[in-house]
Amino acid sequence: MNEVHILDFEKLDFEILKKIETGVYNVFNGVVRDEKGAIVKEIPTKVLELTKKELENLPSCIAKGQGTVIAATAISTTIILGAIVVATKIIVNKLDEIQKGINAIEKELQDQNQFQYFLQLKNYVAASESLRELLNSPECIEENRDLIALKLNEVSIQRHGLMLTFRERLHNVEKVSLAHKEEIVTFLENSIALLPKIAYVESEGAKAIGRYKLSKTINEQFSPAYRRIENNYILFLEDELNKSIKGESDLSKNIINNIKQKAKIEFEINNSLLYTREKSKSLSL
């Protein structure tokens, strides 16, 4: 009943301990992790026998931060202690620990979200870069027509996937936590910046291998679809800006300033790349 396992820091190398102390390494779930979250070392445990005296001294132990495991076990032994004050102190400390745990989990989830968004953008950019490489010179195009066609297909799939995620994320942006919302805003910002530029490369790629009909279709179908998601994004941004004007925004000031400064420039650049009716008329002349 009174036997608990606690982390045995004494068995860790001095170097690791030093890095934990200086904040270079973190301890999470009984494991030492480096700045990037990679596992450095599993921390050995040891059995701790709790004597009655130790139980009585529990509040001061907790105050000194001596292990949550002790605190957790002690909750079931508060009857033995019989002192409300001890229980209260344990609960307060436990709540702190739980909050720390939640923060850590939230951080991991954020990292996962970030990873997912990054992965989707990365795949899209990678496919487009691969296509661009093949379009490097007339000789290269001539030699690799078959590969270019394959790449065009891949970039197109990635583009549609990204646009679907964009719509879905924008639709659900108000349903997530603040931290996640900021991740989404960054993802949307990156997507909105990349899409027209890569679609332009796609369209040029199709032209390069003589697929003019495909090139025209990409332009004609991408532009209005992109306009729609851009318009929804603009409505979202303006709503966020309005919240900040009202003094009701939950986004950080940095994000708001970023929206104001970068979005405008990005929209202007995109406008110059999008296929519009006017451009279509001038091209057909």
Add this chain to the structure above:
Amino acid sequence: MGLNYREDKHLDFLKDQDNGNLDVLVKLLMYDKDGEKRYAEELSGCEQYREHKPNHQKYWHLIAAEYQTFGGNSIVNIFRSQGVPYDEILRDVCGEMDVKFSENDRVVDIELELLSKVGAKVIEEMSIEERERFLKDLNIDTTNLTKQATLLAMQTAIRGSGFMAYQFAVIIANTIAKQLLGHGLKLVANAGMVRAIGAFAGPFGLAATGIWSLIDLSGAAYRVTIPASIYIAALRQAELNKNYFEMKCPNCDAIILDRDIDTCQQCGEEYR
């Protein structure tokens, strides 16, 4: 004592206002209706003001602090070393002007009530012909031309449409600016919004020119805070409802002006 800005999320938007818009606020705070410098103003004594004026953006926080300071009782301020938050001043001003609001109302909603009150006073001054034209401008087909009916129509219009609220706020802010600076403000966000002044430009705009004579500014404590609060409220409404980014129709490339409607005003296509 020196001006000390109290962090105020409801005044933070002032930092993004251009010098023209801030100039009106500075004049409201620094000078009385006869153009004489106010005895209690502290802004002109500030080093940043002397160094950078009229580049008000450089010391927008001092302008906001001056407003906060006027908003409180001077004696209390000595002990507080800071002024009163905007929220508190606004509620105080609204209380003085008999504006109806409830304790839990958001600042932005109370501001709209305050501006409606100003609008009501403007409507009071309008003749029956002017009211008829004003209602026509609002696209309201009615034979009821009473002041109450006109006021109700105005309130419905500005509460129901951000575009209307923008027009209304621009007229109020512009009228204040014209009286103080002799010219209007640059509140339009893009070329397409120039036509935004629409419904409120006609008889309402004309009746609003005597705005200060319509509002009782006899109480010494409110001579600064009432006009300044009305102006800040109008600025915020204009800022809230202006279009920051240009939005185009996916079908015909026309610029989307009115975001209250889901379809393009040019071709009728959904633009979202």
